[in-house]
Amino acid sequence: MEVEKGKTAKYLKAKRPVPKDVTEQLKSFTKSKKLLLNTLMESEKTVPQLAEELKLPGDEVLFQLMTLLKYGLVETGEIDDMDEYFYYKIKSNGKDKS
Amino acid sequence: MPGQMKILEYDVLVIGGGIAGGESALNLANLGYNVLLVEKELSIGGKMILLSKVFPTLDCGACITTPKISEIARHPNITIFTGAEIRIITKKGEHLFEAIVSQNPRYVNIDDCTGCQLCEEACPVSVIDEYQYGLVGRKAAYIPFSIASPRAAAIDIENCTLCGACERVCPTQCIDFTQTVEEFLVKVKSVVVATGFELFDPLKIPRYGYDKFKNVTTAMHMERQLSPTRPFNSILRPGDGKLPDNIAYVLCAGSRDKSVGNPICSQVCCMYSIKQAQLLMGALPMADVTIYYLHIRAFGKGFNEFYAQSQDMGVEFIKGKIGKITEKENGNLILRYEDIEKGKVTEAEHDMVVLSIGLLPNQGISDVFDNETLQLDPFHFVDQSDILASPAKTSIEGVFVAGTASGPMDIPDSILSGGAASAETTSYLRRAAL
CATH class of the missing domain: 3.50.50.60 (FAD/NAD(P)-binding domain)
Known part of the structure; x- marks a missing residue:
């Protein structure tokens, strides 16, 4: 069989379906990404402020936020007056290419 | 089946591409031996490449590791399989071992990948990044870490939605979802076990x-x-x-x-x-x-x-x-x-x-030897059968141990141990030539 270079995902897709938990995981990430980015759109926030607003545990917020920082969608702002927590904001030129 | 496998021949099989295995492979290659280095992770460098600084000098860990890793990767006498595993090793006779090595598909042709990370940007999936020990996420199309060797993308097929976004943006069309597991029958004269440790x-x-x-x-x-x-x-x-x-x-x-x-x-x-x-x-x-x-x-x-x-x-x-x-x-x-x-x-x-x-010991390596017993010590590290006179010697003639596979040790001792394993392997190989 001649393989069409640059379009090979379809061959594997034809052989085996994508497991449901993988699509669920993608949905969950997309949802939390939107939630975080929408909340940061209003104003820059610290991890505890985001956790309180989104009613999520702080460790989960930190994980998602640092992931978005890595992907270039969020950037670090100033530290708060108590020198305890950084503020995070939407990256001015951050583009979501996914 | 062995009859259908591609047959490869080398002087030495080094199992584990961490700092000890890398040191052994490099020394042996510099002496003119052909070495196959098999690493189960997607990059060589082991745990050391992920460290911040080293004690007691506070030298940057990556600055020490990366030149060595790059020397290993570029050496003409060293062939590296990353994302590969040893299925079985059989001793066929004096100075002859046969190993079956499985090369898991990376779904990327690493020779064509430029490491541009466009696939990573395009991938919509985010999962836990094991190379950052779960502190952040990574994409399903990803370069394991910035100083990985090879610095090439891989597809985490378990978490991939097969959307094809990575392929659409890849400028060299190096992504290939038709790759499958490849098995090789590898004939070698000697084996160095450098499988490291677990936390x-x-x-x-x-x-x-x-x-x-x-x-x-x-x-x-x-x-x-x-x-x-x-x-x-x-x-x-x-x-x-x-x-x-x-x-x-x-x-x-x-x-x-x-x-x-x-x-x-x-x-x-x-x-x-x-x-x-x-x-x-x-x-x-x-x-x-x-x-x-x-x-x-x-x-x-x-x-x-x-x-x-x-x-x-x-x-x-x-x-x-x-x-x-x-x-x-x-x-x-x-x-x-x-x-x-x-x-x-x-x-x-x-x-x-x-x-x-x-x-802790990285258990499992003793199970791959099918007709010989690789003796473990009471703590399940590879037993050094003559620790004072011949520290790399194991219970199998022709199989040597390097680094933390034989017990906990720091980086300088791991490098020394890798050196000892290469010296003892050389001595063993020279005996074959006499």
């Missing part, structure tokens, strides 16, 4: 509250936080992103403890904790760092001076055994401990606790 799982000590209390972390997580390729923007406590200012280290977490099945000293925890304490004091100048220890084992060259230096910098050392860790509402942690010098049980509050977890 102790702190969940085995529930009283420390790891995972239950999010601000109880491990030294490997801290190592990543201190590294130049860190997952966070600063050193942050994992429970809520606070800049920690009162950090505790708990030594011997999973070492020298019969109750968790590891009665031996891990050799490196005292010194890596002291190193991290010094680095933390540099990164967070206002922070207090306290190390709870049983005995400080500063046995190597320059180690005691390094220990004294940390005391001069203000690191507090408390000879104490931690009984229990509990959490306050604000995420701070209360350590209940026996102060051995004062002879009383007391408590202290910290905003972050780092468990200095120990080193």
Whole structure:
């Protein structure tokens, strides 16, 4: 069989379906990404402020936020007056290419 | 089936591409031997390539590792299989071993990949990044880490939605979802086992509250936080992103403890904790760092001076055994401990606790030898059958051990051990030539 270079995902897709938990995981990430980015759109926030607003545990917020920082969608702002927590904001030129 | 496999021939098979295996492979290759280096991860470099700095010199770990890794990768006498596993090794006779090696598909032709990361940007999937020890996410199309060797993308097929976004943006069309597992029959004259170590799982000590209390972390997580390729923007406590200012280290977490099945000293925890304490004091100048220890084992060259230096910098050392860790509402942690010098049980509050977890054997390698027994020691590391006269020798003639596969040791000792294994392998191979 001649393989069409640059379009090979379809061959594997034809052989085996994508497991449901993988699509669920993608949905969950997309949802939390939107939630975080929408909340940061209003104003820059610290991890505890985001956790309180989104009613999520702080460790989960930190994980998602640092992931978005890595992907270039969020950037670090100033530290708060108590020198305890950084503020995070939407990256001015951050583009979501996914 | 062996009859249908591609047959490859080398002088030596080195199992494990960490610093010890890499050193052995490089020495052997420099002597003119053809070496096959098999690594199960997607990059060579082992755990050392992920470290921040090394003790007692505080040299940058990556700066030491990457030139060596690049020399290994470029050496004409070394062939590297990453993402590959040894299925079985059979000794066929004197100076002849046959191994079946499985090359798992990377779904990327690494020779064509430029490492541009466009696939990574396009991939919509985000999963836990194992190379950052779960502190952040990574994409399903990803380069394992920035200084990986080979610095080429891979597809995490278990988590891929097969959307094809990575293929659409790849400028060299190097992504190939039609790749499958390839098996090779490899004939070699000698084998070097350099399979490294595993880290102790702190969940085995529930009283420390790891995972239950999010601000109880491990030294490997801290190592990543201190590294130049860190997952966070600063050193942050994992429970809520606070800049920690009162950090505790708990030594011997999973070492020298019969109750968790590891009665031996891990050799490196005292010194890596002291190193991290010094680095933390540099990164967070206002922070207090306290190390709870049983005995400080500063046995190597320059180690005691390094220990004294940390005391001069203000690191507090408390000879104490931690009984229990509990959490306050604000995420701070209360350590209940026996102060051995004062002879009383007391408590202290910290905003972050780092468990200095120990080193365990990387079990499984003995199972791949089918007609010979690779003897393990009582602690399940590869047994050194003649430790004083021939430290790399194992129970199988022609099979040598390098680095932490034979027991806990630090980086200089791992490199020395890799050198010893290559020297003994050379001597064995020369006997074949006579």
